[in-house]
Amino acid sequence: MKRLFYSTDSLDDAEMISDEVHQLGIDDHHFYVLSRDESGIKTHHLHGSTQIEKTQILSARKRAFLLAGATALALLTFMYFFTDLTNKFLLQALAASIIGGFVVMFIVKLAGKSFDEYFQLLVNEHLDAGDVIIIIDVERSQTHKVETQLEGHPKAQFLADSSNLASPIPD
Incomplete structure (x- = not known):
């Protein structure tokens, strides 16, 4: 599987993106949101956390x-x-x-430690600026479909992609 990282301005946008990728066959166990607004995550019915450090998403x-x-x-x-x-x-x-x-x-x-630290700094920089980070795990066969869908979304900004080996999205 491949892990895609996107950022967006608000939890409203994240919820719209969630609906779009759910229509493509991505379920909640493969869609995760990071935002400093913990209550907003719950009110938007999104699966997420306020800190990347609380997850095992980075696992180089x-x-x-x-x-x-x-x-x-x-x-x-x-x-x-x-x-x-x-x-x-x-x-x-x-x-x-x-x-x-x-x-x-x-x-x-x-090498893994420096990648994890760099990526953690990048994510925290976006979170501190008020952005919402969207993490989507996709099968290799779904990658193009999801990337194409989100390229057309005006509020989704691609950050990076990586492997999700040994780093499941938290329940």
Whole structure:
């Protein structure tokens, strides 16, 4: 799935956008709003929060751990099935896999942390200016349809897109 981020001026606009994307088949579990106006979120019957920090929407660090584990497992699997190293040097093969996993985790975690921090600053900047952030998770096959619909919406401003791997929209 792909995660799309948009901003708009008001919760009224967010509610209109919500109605439009619901007509395209996006349900409430894939549509989320961030706004400093907590009571407004409830009165507009939107699914959302006042702070991005209260959610797990930004998760580049989680993806780093997943990638590191997968790297260590792939390295160990490769050594076990395609070389004789594991028969002769089992402890060294395990150590190499673990070290490889940690190196990948460190590099990706640094990149992920800086992405998460940058994006959190961007979102908070918009929220502090009174904007409403709209987050929509879409299947790859729906992406073009949703993007086209929102390009035609005068109040929807595209911010970014990302993966939603390991970062579900909160209930």
